[in-house]
Amino acid sequence: MQIGGYADEEAVFTDPVADAVSTVVKAVEVGRWDGPVSDDVSDWVLLADWQAGMDVQGWESATVHWVIQREDLAARRFDRAFTKVFWNP
Numbered sequence: 001m002q003i004g005g006y007a008d009e010e011a012v013f014t015d016p017v018a019d020a021v022s023t024v025v026k027a028v029e030v031g032r033w034d035g036p037v038s039d040d041v042s043d044w045v046l047l048a049d050w051q052a053g054m055d056v057q058g059w060e061s062a063t064v065h066w067v068i069q070r071e072d073l074a075a076r077r078f079d080r081a082f083t084k085v086f087w088n089p
Contacts, residue, residue, distance in 0.1 A: 003048045016065040017046050020084040024067070033082065043069055047081055062087040 018041045027033035038044070047066040052059050063086045072080040 004046075014086075015041070016049065016063070016084065016086060017041055017044050017067050019086070020044070020065055020067040020082055023084055024082045027082075038069060043071075045070055045073060047073070047078075059087060 021037075021039065021041050021044050024033055024037050025039045028035040028037050044067050047068045049063055049065045052062040052064070054060060056062065065084050065086065066081050067084070068078070068081040072078075
């Protein structure tokens with residue numbers, strides 16, 4: 001578990017924050033996440049990430065990313081954190 005930064009990443013040519021922002025914007029559009037959210041990646045920060053490793057059988061190469069908008073972080077609205085799983089089987 002890495003708080004406030006990037007843990008061990010298997011896929012280094014992708015930005016987990018950009019991937020998560022793209023996903024959360026789409027989730028708001030279809031009503032699966034409460035908005036408003038910014039589509040500007042610079043308005044978001046990686047709150048934490050976790051490499052599943054051997055802790056989760058069948059998902060050993062998965063990484064869970066928690067992102068949050070900077071304004072929500074400053075206001076300590078952690079219920080506004082968004083979670084995205086990256087899995088490279």
